[in-house]
Amino acid sequence: MRIAQRAQRVEPFYVMELAKAASLLAANAQPGDRSMIYLNIGEPDFTAPPLVNAAAERAIRDGRSQYTQALGLPALREAISGWYASRFDLAIDSSRIVVTAGASAALQLACLALIEAGDEVLMPDPSYPCNRQFVQAAEGRAVMIPSGPEQRFQLSAAQVEAHWNRATRGVLLASPSNPTGTSIARDELERIARFVRTQGGVSMVDEIYLGLSYEDDFGHSALGLPDGLGDEVISINSFSKYFNMTGWRLGWLVLPPALVPVVERLAQNLFICASTIAQHAALACFEPESLSEYERRRSEFKARRDFFIPELNRLGLRVPVMPDGAFYAWADVTGLCARWGIPPQGARPDEGGSWALAFELMNRCQLATTPGRDFGSADPGRYLRFSTANSMAQLQEAVSRLEQAL
Numbered sequence: 001m002r003i004a005q006r007a008q009r010v011e012p013f014y015v016m017e018l019a020k021a022a023s024l025l026a027a028n029a030q031p032g033d034r035s036m037i038y039l040n041i042g043e044p045d046f047t048a049p050p051l052v053n054a055a056a057e058r059a060i061r062d063g064r065s066q067y068t069q070a071l072g073l074p075a076l077r078e079a080i081s082g083w084y085a086s087r088f089d090l091a092i093d094s095s096r097i098v099v100t101a102g103a104s105a106a107l108q109l110a111c112l113a114l115i116e117a118g119d120e121v122l123m124p125d126p127s128y129p130c131n132r133q134f135v136q137a138a139e140g141r142a143v144m145i146p147s148g149p150e151q152r153f154q155l156s157a158a159q160v161e162a163h164w165n166r167a168t169r170g171v172l173l174a175s176p177s178n179p180t181g182t183s184i185a186r187d188e189l190e191r192i193a194r195f196v197r198t199q200g201g202v203s204m205v206d207e208i209y210l211g212l213s214y215e216d217d218f219g220h221s222a223l224g225l226p227d228g229l230g231d232e233v234i235s236i237n238s239f240s241k242y243f244n245m246t247g248w249r250l251g252w253l254v255l256p257p258a259l260v261p262v263v264e265r266l267a268q269n270l271f272i273c274a275s276t277i278a279q280h281a282a283l284a285c286f287e288p289e290s291l292s293e294y295e296r297r298r299s300e301f302k303a304r305r306d307f308f309i310p311e312l313n314r315l316g317l318r319v320p321v322m323p324d325g326a327f328y329a330w331a332d333v334t335g336l337c338a339r340w341g342i343p344p345q346g347a348r349p350d351e352g353g354s355w356a357l358a359f360e361l362m363n364r365c366q367l368a369t370t371p372g373r374d375f376g377s378a379d380p381g382r383y384l385r386f387s388t389a390n391s392m393a394q395l396q397e398a399v400s401r402l403e404q405a406l
Contacts, residue, residue: 006136014373015371018040018370018371019040021359021362022362025366035366037366037367037368037394038390039367039386039398040387041387042387042389044241044301044389048243048245049289051289052282059280060277068279070267070271071097071260072098073279075283076099080092080094080097080252081094097252098255099273100250101250101251101275103208104134106253107206109263110255111135113263113266114170114204114234118139119138119139119140119167120142120165121143121168121170121171122159123135124144124145124147124155124174124177124376125146125147125378126153126180126330126376126383127174127376140169146379147159149320152180152182152321153182155192157188157194160195164199169202170202171201172204172205173204173206173222174208175189175207175210175218175222175325176326179328179370181209181323181325181326181327181328183325186217189225193225193229193232194227202232203229203232203234204236208237208251210237211241211242212301213324219324223254233254234259239251239278243285245281249274250274250279250282301389304327304388305327308388317331317384318332319332320332327387328386328387328388329385331383331386333383333384336406337354337381339406342357342360345380353371354381354382361402361405364405365402365405367398369384370386372385
């Protein structure tokens with residue numbers, strides 16, 4: 001059978017190999033063995049709060065399960081607009097909001113609407129691997145630009161300008177970012193958007209972790225950029241992270257008005273609509289009781305960060321930039337690799353560096369983590385991603401195990 005070239009260009013998700021090994025190790029554990037602690041999964045341990053579950057049950061009981069408009073339930077679009085007003089003091093017209101089947105569908109729709117074959121999109125290295133695959137699926141090319149700790153693992157305006165050429169279509173940023181949990185400073189983001197505007201390009205910003213921001217200097221949506229720049233940004237968001245609805249597969253786009261009918265046509269043909277039950281349930285996310293619970297949970301995520309990052313630093317797994325959002329720790333593990341006699345990562349992704357260390361941690365400490373290989377090619381063997389989405393008790397146990405192993 002002939003496989004399409006676009007499918008063959010999609011790289012494997014290497015971390016899945018490690019996840020399978022962790023599951024196999026856990027399955028073969030003997031009575032009395034320590035259980036595996038999974039710090040490799042970027043998924044909140046919280047699930048949807050009570051009002052959301054109750055709203056889903058009502059929708060099912062009342063038979064509200066038929067197709068919605070391709071753009072989403074009008075009431076949900078209005079509720080999202082109201083959240084921007086109350087949380088970020090932004091007036092986002094609901095007509096600019098498109099409800100999608102998760103942030104994945106939002107990214108696919110945006111890329112298909114904006115990217116032609118051969119177009120280049122600038123992205124930081126490291127960044128979430130699936131984002132570059134959406135660019136490739138639209139026949140574009142993701143240009144990964146090494147972005148180190150001195151710039152918070154984010155693109156700078158100077159880098160964007162230096163790498164822009166005739167084939168460049170725009171930038172795809174994430175703030176806060178997976179895997180680093182770091183955001184782009186507001187003035188730097190403004191400089192990037194201004195330059196992209198002068199080139200007639202597009203600025204796409206993945207903001208799915210925006211609700212989980214912890215520092216006053218960050219946590220600002222790109223939609224609020226001045227001089228009309230925010231009106232030109234394509235913002236991608238999701239109910240998965242801050243709203244704790246990962247498996248419900250619901251997200252949204254905020255688009256410039258001219259792009260809405262274009263994306264609507266694509267959505268009508270590719271998805272028809274997002275899950276109707278999930279949309280009715282999501283309306284309850286914006287009830288005062290739910291929002292209060294989400295803020296309590298945000299405080300808990302911050303407390304986990306404030307405990308875990310200093311502990312990693314104390315143990316020599318240095319986190320060079322304190323994450324200001326999300327629930328990740330992007331740790332430099334070169335010191336620990338040297339201590340345990342693990343060579344630097346070789347030409348193959350399964351040789352040395354953080355990849356080999358991840359297996360060592362799995363076997364020595366029963367800790368599943370995520371090596372840097374999936375997130376880019378700029379020195380991936382140097383970094384390991386820990387998820388702090390687990391309970392405080394599990395994070396404390398993880399630190400205890402690391403300390404024992406060291």
